[in-house]
Amino acid sequence: MTINFRLKSLLMISAALVLTAALSLTAYPDLAEAKSAQGKLYLVGLGSGDPDNMTIRAHKIITKADVILGMKYVEEKYKELFKGKQFHDAGHMLFVDKSIKVKGLDKKRLNRLGSPEKLKARQEKIRRIVRESVAKGKIVAVVAGGDPMLFSPHTGFLEEFADLKPEVVPGLSCxxxxxxxxxxxxxxxxxxxxxxxxxxxxxxxxxxxxxxxxxxxxxxxxxxxxxxxxxxxxxxxxxxxxxxxxxxxxxxxxxxxxxxxxxxxxxxxxxxxxxxxxxxxxxxxxxxxxxxx
Missing domain, CATH: 3.30.950.10 (Tetrapyrrole methylase, C-terminal domain)
Structure with missing residues (x-):
């Protein structure tokens, strides 16, 4: 009898906890969305030349992506594939890896973007977009022509968002x-x-x-x-x-x-x-x- 009573008590407590959690997620829909799926950040190589040089894997990632970040020419070239998705200008070398800073090439990047203030503002905007999207369970794809790891302007995203464990999808290099x-x-x-x-x-x-x-x-x-x-x-x-x-x-x-x-x-x-x-x-x-x- 004592064992049955304890078992019933435990089941009632468990049910109450589940109900409380469900009500909490209903009260905070943003939290429910974040809990329902695992967001992901990708750096995707689009390949070089004609669009059909893109790998099947890259195409699959982009197809399921909610948010695309890339340079303006990429948006125009792949506009049909990107249709219906959020697109944001990722700039050119918006985030740079340590080697660029060590070599002193960062000054050229600042000159191209206009000022340190403009660079900081653009960086903060992209940081917010990436982190909020991933937190809500969305798929974010940073896209680059050719091989994304060979003379690419977007490798800095891997260091900037290392805590999100980004995945690199290879592409056909020029x-x-x-x-x-x-x-x-x-x-x-x-x-x-x-x-x-x-x-x-x-x-x-x-x-x-x-x-x-x-x-x-x-x-x-x-x-x-x-x-x-x-x-x-x-x-x-x-x-x-x-x-x-x-x-x-x-x-x-x-x-x-x-x-x-x-x-x-x-x-x-x-x-x-x-x-x-x-x-x-x-x-x-x-x-x-x-x-x-």
């Missing part, structure tokens, strides 16, 4: 797309079987890093340039300190776009004359190495 356009494997060189991926920064005047083009070129490895703020004459001049003048150079334009993709082939001796004063589009990669022979 490097992968350009390799397909060339139809030649860059690791099949004669002097070297290595491939160096770099930017054109090491060719700029005043660069203080250990990875100058002269230093990188000593092995005559195949070299691939992601061409942000390209100074092609400076790049060619530095490369010719180690590579023979007849070393092939390829410029891949609009890699991954079936209707626009083009490849220009020359040598270090002839490329500047071949291009003359032609302005290269933003979307191009440069390959250098005897693998192109």
């Amino acid at each position: 490097f992968n797309a350009a390799n397909a356009a060339l139809k030649v494997s860059p690791n099949k060189g004669y002097a070297s079987h290595s491939v160096i991926l770099t930017s054109t920064m090491p060719a700029r005047m005043g660069y203080k890093g250990k990875d100058t083009l002269e230093a990188l070129g000593k092995t005559q490895s195949s070299m691939v340039f992601f061409t942000m703020r390209l100074d092609l004459p400076a790049v060619v001049a530095d490369l010719k300190k180690n590579y023979p003048g007849n070393t092939p150079i390829a410029i891949v334009l609009h890699a991954g776009y079936r209707d626009r993709e083009k490849v220009k082939i020359a040598t270090l001796d002839t490329i500047l004359d071949q291009l003359k004063d032609k302005k290269l589009p933003f979307e191009h990669l440069i390959y250098v190495g005897d693998f192109l022979k």
Whole structure:
């Protein structure tokens, strides 16, 4: 009898606690929403070139996302996929990782955004959007073209929101797309079987890093340039300190776009004359190495 009485008492107390919790969630709908689902933050690579170069996984994440953050050109390019979702401008390098601050590149970012005050205001806005959305159980996707971890403007989100345990969804890099356009494997060189991926920064005047083009070129490895703020004459001049003048150079334009993709082939001796004063589009990669022979 005593055991049955105690059991009944425990069941009544448990039922009362469940009812109290249910009433609390009803009284505070925001809390109920937050408790009902687990929010998530993703950094998603959209791939390079045509939209169908996006991975199936990336498409699935974006389809179920409630909030999208990305650059303005991304919103226009994928407007059908983003339809019905909240879209917010993520800016360019709105949040930066520690390496950028150490290298002293943060000043250029401030100049581009106008002032420290404007930067702080934009950061606070995005922080609020991300954290409130995840707290309410929503899916937030920060989207970036190509590979989100390779010369991407949004890797700083991973440090800024590390406590939310963001997940990275890989994407097809313009490097992968350009390799397909060339139809030649860059690791099949004669002097070297290595491939160096770099930017054109090491060719700029005043660069203080250990990875100058002269230093990188000593092995005559195949070299691939992601061409942000390209100074092609400076790049060619530095490369010719180690590579023979007849070393092939390829410029891949609009890699991954079936209707626009083009490849220009020359040598270090002839490329500047071949291009003359032609302005290269933003979307191009440069390959250098005897693998192109």
